[in-house]
Amino acid sequence: MKGIARKLGESRGEPEWLIELREEAESYISKAPFPLEIKPLELETYDPMGKGDVELPEIKSLDDIPDNIREMLIKMGVPEYEWQKILGLIQVDTSSQVTSFKEYFEKQGVVVMSLLDALKTYDWLQDYAFRLMPYKTNKFAAYHTAYWNGGIFMWIKEGAKIAYPLHTYFLITEGALAQADHALIIADKGAEATFVEGCTAPPLVRFSAHIGATEVYVKKNAKVKGIVLQNWPEYVNTRPYTNVQVEEGGEIEVAVAILGTGKSAGRYEEIHLKGKGAKATVHSISFVKREEYLDDVIKIYLEAEETSGLIQTKGVIRDKGISNSYTHIESDQGACFSKGHIECSGILLNSGGAHTTYPGVKSISPSSELTHEAYVGKISEDSLSYLMARGLSEEEAMALLVKGYIEPVTKHIPFEYLKEINRIAELVAKGGF
Amino acid sequence: MFEVKNLHVSIGETRKLRDINLNVKPGELHVIMGPNGSGKTTLAMALIGHPRYKIDTGKIILNGEDITGIPMHERTRKGLFLSFQHPVEIDSLRYLTFLLEALKKNGKSPDVEWIKRVFEKMGLSEEFLQRNVNSGFSGGEKKRAELAQMLLLSPKYAILDEPDTGVDVDSMKFIAGAINESLSRGTGIILITHYARILNEIGKGFHVHILAGGEIKAEGGPELAEKVEKQGFGE
Numbered sequence: 001m002k003g004i005a006r007k008l009g010e011s012r013g014e015p016e017w018l019i020e021l022r023e024e025a026e027s028y029i030s031k032a033p034f035p036l037e038i039k040p041l042e043l044e045t046y047d048p049m050g051k052g053d054v055e056l057p058e059i060k061s062l063d064d065i066p067d068n069i070r071e072m073l074i075k076m077g078v079p080e081y082e083w084q085k086i087l088g089l090i091q092v093d094t095s096s097q098v099t100s101f102k103e104y105f106e107k108q109g110v111v112v113m114s115l116l117d118a119l120k121t122y123d124w125l126q127d128y129a130f131r132l133m134p135y136k137t138n139k140f141a142a143y144h145t146a147y148w149n150g151g152i153f154m155w156i157k158e159g160a161k162i163a164y165p166l167h168t169y170f171l172i173t174e175g176a177l178a179q180a181d182h183a184l185i186i187a188d189k190g191a192e193a194t195f196v197e198g199c200t201a202p203p204l205v206r207f208s209a210h211i212g213a214t215e216v217y218v219k220k221n222a223k224v225k226g227i228v229l230q231n232w233p234e235y236v237n238t239r240p241y242t243n244v245q246v247e248e249g250g251e252i253e254v255a256v257a258i259l260g261t262g263k264s265a266g267r268y269e270e271i272h273l274k275g276k277g278a279k280a281t282v283h284s285i286s287f288v289k290r291e292e293y294l295d296d297v298i299k300i301y302l303e304a305e306e307t308s309g310l311i312q313t314k315g316v317i318r319d320k321g322i323s324n325s326y327t328h329i330e331s332d333q334g335a336c337f338s339k340g341h342i343e344c345s346g347i348l349l350n351s352g353g354a355h356t357t358y359p360g361v362k363s364i365s366p367s368s369e370l371t372h373e374a375y376v377g378k379i380s381e382d383s384l385s386y387l388m389a390r391g392l393s394e395e396e397a398m399a400l401l402v403k404g405y406i407e408p409v410t411k412h413i414p415f416e417y418l419k420e421i422n423r424i425a426e427l428v429a430k431g432g433f
Numbered sequence: 434m435f436e437v438k439n440l441h442v443s444i445g446e447t448r449k450l451r452d453i454n455l456n457v458k459p460g461e462l463h464v465i466m467g468p469n470g471s472g473k474t475t476l477a478m479a480l481i482g483h484p485r486y487k488i489d490t491g492k493i494i495l496n497g498e499d500i501t502g503i504p505m506h507e508r509t510r511k512g513l514f515l516s517f518q519h520p521v522e523i524d525s526l527r528y529l530t531f532l533l534e535a536l537k538k539n540g541k542s543p544d545v546e547w548i549k550r551v552f553e554k555m556g557l558s559e560e561f562l563q564r565n566v567n568s569g570f571s572g573g574e575k576k577r578a579e580l581a582q583m584l585l586l587s588p589k590y591a592i593l594d595e596p597d598t599g600v601d602v603d604s605m606k607f608i609a610g611a612i613n614e615s616l617s618r619g620t621g622i623i624l625i626t627h628y629a630r631i632l633n634e635i636g637k638g639f640h641v642h643i644l645a646g647g648e649i650k651a652e653g654g655p656e657l658a659e660k661v662e663k664q665g666f667g668e
Contacts, residue, residue: 380521380523382521383523383526385483385484385505385521386517386520386521386523386566387535388505388506388509389481389483389505389506389509389515390506390509390538390539390586391506391509391535391538391539391586392506392534392535392538393504393506394506396506396534396538400526400530400531401523401525404523404525404526404527404530405525407525407527408525
C-alpha cells in the first residue's frame with residue numbers, strides 16, 4: 001500500500017509535516033503489532049483511498065430512501081427529522097446551516113471546522129494532532145494516521161462554557177461517510193462543554209471497516225463531558241480509539257452506549273490524568289446480541305497527585321453475542337493520594353453468548369487506593385416472578401429489569417437519547433431483534 | 434366469589450397439598466393457620482400461579498371464570514393479589530418505577546401523588562419510593578410496602594402470606610389497618626398466619642381454616658383461632 005499516504009495527503013493539499021507523518025505511519029503499518037485486547041482485522045483488504053466497498057444507493061433526498069432502509073428507520077423508532085442526519089444528507093442539503101452554526105458557535109468561543117481546514121489554518125496544531133496516540137502504538141493507530149480522511153476540529157476557548165451538547169458526528173462536514181475520520185477536541189483553560197459522538201440509529205456507511213480516532217485535550221480546570229453512541233450496521237467492523245489528556249483540576253466524564261456492534265467492534269479508550277486533582281469517569285453500557293462481537297477497552301492512567309478515576313461498565317448479552325470488557329486503572333509514582341475504582345458487570349439474557357470481564361488495577365504509588373469488582377450473571381428468576389405476580393408478562397418484566405440494570409449508566413446520558421436507548425434495551429430484553 | 438375446588442398441588446414429584454376447598458366472598462376474611470411446613474406458602478404460590486407449583490387436579494375460579502391454567506400476570510390483571518412472605522430485593526429497579534409500571538399493567542392510573550399518599554398511610558416516607566425495590570428494607574418495611582401495593586391495586590381477592598411474621602408492633606398496626614381498609618372496600622382476603630395476634634386488630638368476623646400436613650384439618654370461626662393460640666396446633 002506504499003505511496004498511498006502521500007497521494008492522499010497531496011490530493012487534499014495538506015501541509016508537508018502532515019504528509020510526512022502519514023508516510024512514516026504508512027511504512028510502519030506492517031511492523032506494528034495489533035493491540036493485545038482487540039480482535040485483529042485484515043487491513044490489507046480495505047481500500048484506504050476512500051472508495052466505498054459497500055454498495056449503497058445514492059440518496060439525495062428522503063424520497064430516495066429504499067424501502068428496507070425506511071423500514072429499519074421506522075422499526076428503530078428514529079424520528080423523521082433525524083433521518084437526514086443519519087443518511088448524511090445534512091452535508092448535501094444544509095451546508096449553509098453548518099456555516100450559520102459556525103458563526104453562532106464562534107460568538108460563544110467555540111471554533112468548529114473540518115480538521116483539514118484547521119490544520120491548514122493553525123500551525124500550532126502540529127503539537128496536538130495525532131500526538132496522543134502515536135502511530136507506533138499499534139497497527140490501528142498506524143493505519144489511521146497514514147490514511148485518515150475527514151474529521152472535525154473543535155476548540156472551546158479559554159473560559160467558554162457551552163450549555164448545549166455539541167454533536168461531532170453531525171457536524172463532520174466531510175467525514176460522515178469517511179472510513180477513518182479523526183476528531184480533535186481542545187477544551188482550553190476553564191472551558192466547559194459536552195460532546196455527543198454518533199447517534200442511536202445505525203448510520204449508513206460505505207465501508208465495511210471503520211478506524212476512527214478521537215483526541216481530547218482537557219486543559220487546566222476545564223470540564224468535558226462526552227456522550228458516545230454507537231450503533232453500527234451488521235456488515236461493519238469498527239476499531240475506534242479515543243485518547244484523552246487531562247491537566248490540573250480538569251475533569252472528563254464519558255458515557256458510552258454501544259447499541260449495536262456491527263460485525264465486530266473494538267473500542268479503545270485511554271485517559272491520562274496528567275495534572276494534580278484531575279478526574280476521569282467512564283460509564284459504559286453495551287448491548288451485544290445476535291452474532292455481534294465487542295471488545296471494549298477502557299484505561300485510566302493516574303499520573304499526578306490526588307487524581308481519581310472511576311470506570312463502570314455494564315453489558316447486556318443475548319443470543320450468540322460475545323462481549324469482552326477490559327478495564328484498567330494504573331497509578332504511577334507521582335500519583336500520591338490518587339484513587340481509582342472499577343465496577344464491571346454483565347448479564348446474559350439467554351444462553352449461547354458470553355461476557356468476559358478483565359478488570360485490572362496496578363499501582364506503584366503506596367498512597368494510591370485502587371479497587372475493582374466484577375460479576376456476570378443472569379436476571380434473577382425470583383425478581384422475574386415477583387414482577388409477574390404484579391401483572392407484568394415475562395417479557396415486560398425482563399425489559400423493566402434490563403432498563404433498571406442499565407440505569408446507573410443511562411442517567412448520565414442526555415434525555416433526548418434515552419428514549420431510543422430504552423427502546424433498544426426493550427427490544428434486546430424481549431428478543432425483538 | 435373466589436373458589437378453590439378440590440385442589441391438589443405438587444412441587445416436583447412431591448404432593449404438597451391435598452383436596453383444598455375454599456369459598457371466599459367479597460369483603461370476607463379467611464384465615465389460614467398452620468404449623469411450619471404445613472403447606473401454607475405452597476397454597477399461596479399455587480393460587481397466584483407460580484410456575485414452580487404444579488396443580489395436579491382441582492380448579493381455581495375467580496368470579497365464575499376458571500383461572501387454573503392461566504399465567505401469573507394474567508391472574509393479577511384479573512384482580513388477584515399476593516403479598517409475598519419474603520418479598521424479593523431487586524437491586525437495580527427503583528420502587529417508584531416498578532409501581533408505576535405495575536399500576537399501568539393493571540389498568541390503574543399511574544399517579545405519583547396517590548402512591549406517595551398510600552405509602553405515607555403505611556408509614557413509609559417518600560424516600561422508600563426512590564430506593565430500589567425492597568433493597569435494604571427491614572422486615573416490617575417490606576411487608577408494609579407489600580400491603581401498600583394491595584391498597585394501590587385494590588384487587589378483588591388478596592392472598593397475604595404471613596404479613597405479620599417478623600414485624601414489630603408498629604408495623605403490625607399499619608398492616609392490620611390496610612387489611613381492614615381493603616375488607617371494607619370489598620376485597621376478599623385469604624390471610625395466612627402463624628399467630629392469632631394480628632386477628633385482635635381486625636374487628637370483623639372471619640373464617641378460620643387449619644392447615645396441617647397439606648390438608649385442611651379443621652374449620653370454624655374466631656373461636657378456633659383462639660383455641661389454636663392457647664393450645665397450639667396439636668391434633
